[in-house]
Amino acid sequence: MKKDIEWVEKLDDGVKRISRIAFREGKIVWQFKRSDQPAWDYVTPASPEDWAKLEAKIDQLYYRRRAGYKDLELVRLLRKKYG
Numbered sequence: 001m002k003k004d005i006e007w008v009e010k011l012d013d014g015v016k017r018i019s020r021i022a023f024r025e026g027k028i029v030w031q032f033k034r035s036d037q038p039a040w041d042y043v044t045p046a047s048p049e050d051w052a053k054l055e056a057k058i059d060q061l062y063y064r065r066r067a068g069y070k071d072l073e074l075v076r077l078l079r080k081k082y083g
Contacts, residue, residue: 004020004021004022004023005020005021005054005057005058005061006018006019006020006021007053007057011034015034015035015036016034016035017032017033017034017035018032018033018034019032019050019053020032020033020040021054023071023074026074028054028074028075029042030042030044030045030046030050045082046083047083048083050083051075051078051079051082051083052079052083054075054079055075055076055079058071058072058075
């Protein structure tokens with residue numbers, strides 16, 4: 001995939017959180033950044049809700065021919081494993 005997938009959501013405590021997903025050599029790299037933190041978080045694992053949002057986003061991108069089938073299948077496989 002050429003471009004990372006990213007979305008912004010507002011958490012229950014009122015803080016915005018940016019979720020960025022990069023596809024690197026057959027792996028998925030999750031990055032999170034809260035508006036009240038200065039640096040990106042690469043350690044926190046993705047929640048089942050994050051996996052569901054990613055699958056919905058990649059499905060839309062695949063439908064519009066902006067993501068490959070390989071990426072879609074990777075997300076579905078890893079969601080079953082981790083999410």
